[in-house]
Amino acid sequence: MNTSGKKFLSILIGISALLLIIASFGDLQISKAVLNQNSIFGNIFQIFGMFPSALIPFISAEIIFIYGLRQKNQISKWILSLSALGFAYWSAWGWVDGWMFYGVTTLNNIKTHQALGAANNSIGATATYSFGLEALFTFIILVIGTFLIYRWLSKKTYEELSQLIVVAIAGIAVVYVSNSIVNTMKVNWGRFRPYEIKEIVSSTxxxxxxxxxxxxxxxxxxxxxxxxxxxxxxLFLPFFADRKNLKGQKILAYSGLIFTLLMMAARVRIGAHFLSDTTMSLIIAALVTFVATKAIGYSFIEEDSLN
Incomplete structure (x- = not known):
């Protein structure tokens, strides 16, 4: 790992450790000070900000799709291509479903004169929206995404594409392992959200x-x-960048970190989470990504080009 790679990892670890220390002493006070369920910033990220967890599997599936198209064996070609395209559609569906759920619940809150972000994260929260519209939006994303990724990968050699297949599999694993860890912890920790506690909202x-x-x-x-x-x-985005493209890796690595920090701030602002809730998710994502990519011999930012 080069100086840039070590610097990024040090920043990631430093921010995570600092925020967890601050949260350990000031979780309640911070939420009391900043909670606002009508925050536009908080609601925008609540509705639209979850897309990376769908984007990584989507890109990964498209890589497998293009790889499948290049297979000479017709059986392998069609099995890989069709299954990967189906998985890409399913990933995009989850993306759209999240947008529509939070968007519709926010609109319902406006109609019923509640705070914009009220109860959107509660267990049992429901929303009704058009299945056909959801399918249409998903199809549009699939078509546009497939076109753009095909153009990107069309210039790759078969060897480069084979390397990206390994990255794609790692990307899918990172997303689903990270989410599984968080979902398991959520159930067992059983922690109330800031807007659910009487220390902040007296009626709860x-x-x-x-x-x-x-x-x-x-x-x-x-x-x-x-x-x-x-x-x-x-945080996984830099691993899709060409291993020779150190500038691209840096841009994607820092962009991923900044976006995550913005989401963390938004979740605390809207009262859906304490600072420690968001910080632990950052730590989990960073650890899972680091372990998975080290297992395939990659770093956030490479020292030398990989052959």
Whole structure:
């Protein structure tokens, strides 16, 4: 790993450690000071900010799709291509479904004169929207995404594409392992969200607990943050960059980190999570990404080009 790679990793570790220390002492006070469920910033990220967790599998599936098209064996060609394209569609569907769910619940909150972000993250929250419209938006994303990724990959040699296949598989694994860890922890920690605790909203019955306190399966799922783990999938983006393109790796690595930090701020602002909830998701995403990519011999920012 070169100086740039070490610097990025040091920044990532430093920010994570610092935020967790701050959260350990100031979780409740921070949420009290900044919570605003009508925050436009918070609601925009709540509705649209989860896309990286769908984007990484989508790109990965498209890589497998293009790789399949280059196979000489017709059986392998069609099995790989069709299954990968189906997976890409399914990934895009999850992307659109998240937008529509949070968008519709926000509109419903406006109609019923509630705070924009009220109860959108509660267990059992529901929203009704058009299946056909959702399918149409997904199809449009699939067509545009396939066209753009095909243009990107059309210039790759078969060897370069073969390397990207390994990255694609790692990307899918990173997203689903990270999400599985967070979802399991959510259930077992049973932590109330900031807008559910009486220390902040007097009309509620929940109580504040520190992030290291396991409450068990209470039905409340504040810790860790699901939105943040979804946004933090963006940390994987630099691994799609050509290993010779150090500038591209840097841009994508820092962009992914900045986007994740913005999501973290948005989740705290809207009152859906404490700072420690979001920080733990950042730590989980960083660790899973680091381990998975080291296993295939890659770094966030490479020292030398890989052959």
């Amino acid at each position: 019955k929940g109580t504040f607990t520190n992030w290291w306190h396991l409450n068990g399966a209470t039905g409340h799922q504040s810790f860790p943050s699901g939105h943040t783990i979804a946004a933090a999938a963006a």
